[in-house]
Amino acid sequence: NHDFDVISAARNWRTDAVDTATPDQIISSVYASDVLTLEQLKARLSKPTFKSLQATLERGATLDPSIADTVALAMKTWAMEKGATHYTHWFHPLTGSTAEKHDSFVSPNGDGSAIATFSGKELIQAEPDASSFPSGGLRATFEARGYTAWDASSPAFIMRHANGATLCIPTAFASWTGEALDTKTPLLRSVEALNKAVTPALKLFGASEGTRVSSTLGAEQEYFLIAEEYYYRRPDLVMTGRTLFGAQPPRGQELEDHYFGAIPDRVLSYMTDAEQQLYALGIPVKTRHNEVAPGQFEIAPIFEDSNIAADHQQLTMQVLRNTARKYGLVALLHEKPFAGVNGSGKHCNWSMSTNAGENLLEPGDTPHENLQFLFFTSAVIKAVDEHQDLLRISVASASNDHRLGANEAPPAIISIFLGSELSDIFDRLESGQGGRGAEAGLLGLGTSVLPPLPRHAGDRNRTSPFAFTGNKFEFRAAGSSQSISFPITVLNTIVADAVSALAAELKAKLEGGADLNSAVADIVKATYSAHKRIVFNGDGYSDEWHQEAEHGRKLLNLRTTLDAVHHLTDAKNGALFEKFKVLSDRELAARQEIMYDIYFKTVNIEGETTEYMARTMILPAAVKYLSELHAAGSSKAVKGVAAEVEAAADELFDAVQALSAQNTATGGDEVHEKAHHMRDQVLPAMTAVRKAADKLEKVVAEQHWPLPTYRQMLFVK
Ligand code: ADP
Numbered sequence: 192n193h194d195f196d197v198i199s200a201a202r203n204w205r206t207d208a209v210d211t212a213t214p215d216q217i218i219s220s221v222y223a224s225d226v227l228t229l230e231q232l233k234a235r236l237s238k239p240t241f242k243s244l245q246a247t248l249e250r251g252a253t254l255d256p257s258i259a260d261t262v263a264l265a266m267k268t269w270a271m272e273k274g275a276t277h278y279t280h281w282f283h284p285l286t287g288s289t290a291e292k293h294d295s296f297v298s299p300n301g302d303g304s305a306i307a308t309f310s311g312k313e314l315i316q317a318e319p320d321a322s323s324f325p326s327g328g329l330r331a332t333f334e335a336r337g338y339t340a341w342d343a344s345s346p347a348f349i350m351r352h353a354n355g356a357t358l359c360i361p362t363a364f365a366s367w368t369g370e371a372l373d374t375k376t377p378l379l380r381s382v383e384a385l386n387k388a389v390t391p392a393l394k395l396f397g398a399s400e401g402t403r404v405s406s407t408l409g410a411e412q413e414y415f416l417i418a419e420e421y422y423y424r425r426p427d428l429v430m431t432g433r434t435l436f437g438a439q440p441p442r443g444q445e446l447e448d449h450y451f452g453a454i455p456d457r458v459l460s461y462m463t464d465a466e467q468q469l470y471a472l473g474i475p476v477k478t479r480h481n482e483v484a485p486g487q488f489e490i491a492p493i494f495e496d497s498n499i500a501a502d503h504q505q506l507t508m509q510v511l512r513n514t515a516r517k518y519g520l521v522a523l524l525h526e527k528p529f530a531g532v533n534g535s536g537k538h539c540n541w542s543m544s545t546n547a548g549e550n551l552l553e554p555g556d557t558p559h560e561n562l563q564f565l566f567f568t569s570a571v572i573k574a575v576d577e578h579q580d581l582l583r584i585s586v587a588s589a590s591n592d593h594r595l596g597a598n599e600a601p602p603a604i605i606s607i608f609l610g611s612e613l614s615d616i617f618d619r620l621e622s623g624q625g626g627r628g629a630e631a632g633l634l635g636l637g638t639s640v641l642p643p644l645p646r647h648a649g650d651r652n653r654t655s656p657f658a659f660t661g662n663k664f665e666f667r668a669a670g671s672s673q674s675i676s677f678p679i680t681v682l683n684t685i686v687a688d689a690v691s692a693l694a695a696e697l698k699a700k701l702e703g704g705a706d707l708n709s710a711v712a713d714i715v716k717a718t719y720s721a722h723k724r725i726v727f728n729g730d731g732y733s734d735e736w737h738q739e740a741e742h743g744r745k746l747l748n749l750r751t752t753l754d755a756v757h758h759l760t761d762a763k764n765g766a767l768f769e770k771f772k773v774l775s776d777r778e779l780a781a782r783q784e785i786m787y788d789i790y791f792k793t794v795n796i797e798g799e800t801t802e803y804m805a806r807t808m809i810l811p812a813a814v815k816y817l818s819e820l821h822a823a824g825s826s827k828a829v830k831g832v833a834a835e836v837e838a839a840a841d842e843l844f845d846a847v848q849a850l851s852a853q854n855t856a857t858g859g860d861e862v863h864e865k866a867h868h869m870r871d872q873v874l875p876a877m878t879a880v881r882k883a884a885d886k887l888e889k890v891v892a893e894q895h896w897p898l899p900t901y902r903q904m905l906f907v908k
């Protein structure tokens with residue numbers, strides 16, 4: 192009776208696709224084979240040209256136009272050897288995803304033949320029509336053009352599809368007035384701000400000339416897989432990425448048997464295929480496992496420089512999505528595709544590293560390394576306390592609202608988990624326990640080196656949004672579908688701010704004659720005292736914490752996206768981003784406008800989809816079943832069932848009428864007014880519709896139910 196079938200959903204696994212993806216055992220021959228690495232360029236360019244290019248890369252300046260044509264030719268030749276017919280400037284508009292407009296290498300000769308060309312000009316800059324990308328008012332309508340500019344610090348790569356390949360050139364995207372219309376530009380600026388703030392601080396600790404600092408990032412991606420057969424029969428999944436209906440199945444995640452469980456063959460084959468493609472793109476994926484919810488999985492790479500990690504993270508999402516189709520699966524990256532089981536996040540592991548590879552958040556095992564570690568860790572504590580709002584805003588979205596604070600993901604209150612060992616060290620430093628001054632060992636702790644700090648395995652204390660994990664911090668509030676660029680831009684900038692303040696204090700003390708040890712000790716103590724309210728090692732889900740955080744410690748609790756987003760343009764934040772030249776006031780205001788706009792549109796689509804599905808799929812199913820019941824006589828069972836169905840159907844009808852009224856209303860003309868209308872009127876009306884529909888799902892005959900159920904979607908693998 193069903194036009195969707197459980198058995199075919201389970202079997203719809205095209206094993207022919209699998210043969211083409213037999214893993215290459217020789218990882219070194221696959222790894223980065225589709226990446227135009229420096230070595231590749233070196234082999235293809237003359238020595239002077241390569242030297243000139245390398246100098247450009249190191250200085251981060253624009254390419255010397257006199258060599259641009261030569262470099263472009265080398266890139267084209269390489270790309271064509273790899274089977275590419277087209278090239279694209281690949282960029283990150285403010286939609287949070289990526290954009291590409293392909294141009295072929297074909298250039299007609301005028302005599303009916305054609306050759307392949309790609310000029311230096313085409314490599315360095317392109318002018319996509321910017322008018323269809325969100326600009327938050329940055330781009331006046333009379334000036335629709337924008338331009339993309341080559342980001343030579345992230346290598347070009349080949350993107351493959353079933354019938355060919357495209358050369359992708361990572362680029363920044365800006366308006367003609369020079370304002371950033373993308374997520375990459377501010378990220379690059381924030382890396383530079385971090386470098387400028389941290390390098391002088393490191394010099395005070397004796398770092399050598401030529402030291403540069405960047406941030407490192409490893410993002411763990413959670414996602415769901417469901418059978419494709421079901422996906423296309425769920426308008427809600429197709430339109431909104433999440434299920435807007437669905438009664439709880441008899442079994443959810445309560446058996447705790449899925450997490451780290453054996454990975455089903457179909458899924459493992461899929462993962463292996465995706466990994467092979469990611470290796471070819473030079474993306475160092477390392478870890479794969481089942482996550483907590485049924486049908487939920489995770490993939491994590493080894494960390495990289497944050498700009499490259501951000502590019503690679505977008506590619507990872509793309510490969511996960513594309514590859515699933517070969518296996519009759521769909522990868523859902525939404526933060527909350529299913530109610531009642533865990534949602535998906537994207538933990539951002541972050542640290543700072545020198546160009547020599549020294550991790551500044553690694554405690555190390557000498558007193559000198561420890562001193563530096565405590566200094567930079569204090570700076571992170573100060574940064575997170577002073578800019579809780581920005582971290583919260585950086586992960587705010589309509590979809591992540593279903594997750595943050597839902598007792599499965601970190602709360603919307605930002606705090607830091609240091610772990611008992613490191614907290615103990617800071618507490619003892621603050622109270623001066625264990626001896627006084629540098630004589631009594633490292634900063635007066637009575638020992639000359641810090642005890643080794645445990646590296647917490649993955650998920651200990653899941654409840655903290657920002658956790659120290661041995662030699663890095665893990666920002667866990669980020670959502671599974673979002674770009675990591677803005678959260679990392681914020682982290683880099685707020686830490687640059689804190690480090691430059693603490694470095695100025697340190698410099699003053701040293702110039703005043705203090706020795707490094709006691710100067711650092713004073714700064715660490717004072718910083719920790721001033722900001723320790725942000726440190727919390729307990730259960731972030733508990734009611735007591737919410738009380739204590741908000742009332743005792745006066746931490747911010749910005750529950751929903753709209754509570755958070757209006758703080759983005761607070762004077763403090765404008766001044767911070769201006770000071771470090773990461774975002775101008777106009778660029779910041781544009782981002783706020785776009786966040787409101789995306790929020791409004793997201794919920795608006797959900798509201799419309801809910802109404803449409805309730806009216807055209809669910810109510811008709813209930814009515815059909817009712818008419819069948821009415822024709823089935825008047826036994827006790829028939830009358831009883833009919834009464835249940837009728838009550839739920841009436842409730843659904845009323846709820847749909849109410850939702851319909853809210854879908855038609857707007858709440859105002861301004862985008863933030865429309866957004867508030869969505870949060871305060873449309874979302875509750877949708878919830879009422881869902882409640883009635885989910886009741887119906889439990890009483891309507893399965894053969895009449897028009898949607899694949901949670902029971903099917905989550906358990907057919
Ligand atoms: P844990 O088990 O404590 O979470 P892992 O070593 O498994 O630690 O790391 C989890 C993620 O953190 C991985 O993506 C890893 O590459 C990343 N990571 C490790 N060290 C750093 C670092 N210095 N900077 C950024 N990310 C890091």
Ligand code: MG
Nearest residue numbers: 411489649650
């Ligand atoms: Mg995880």
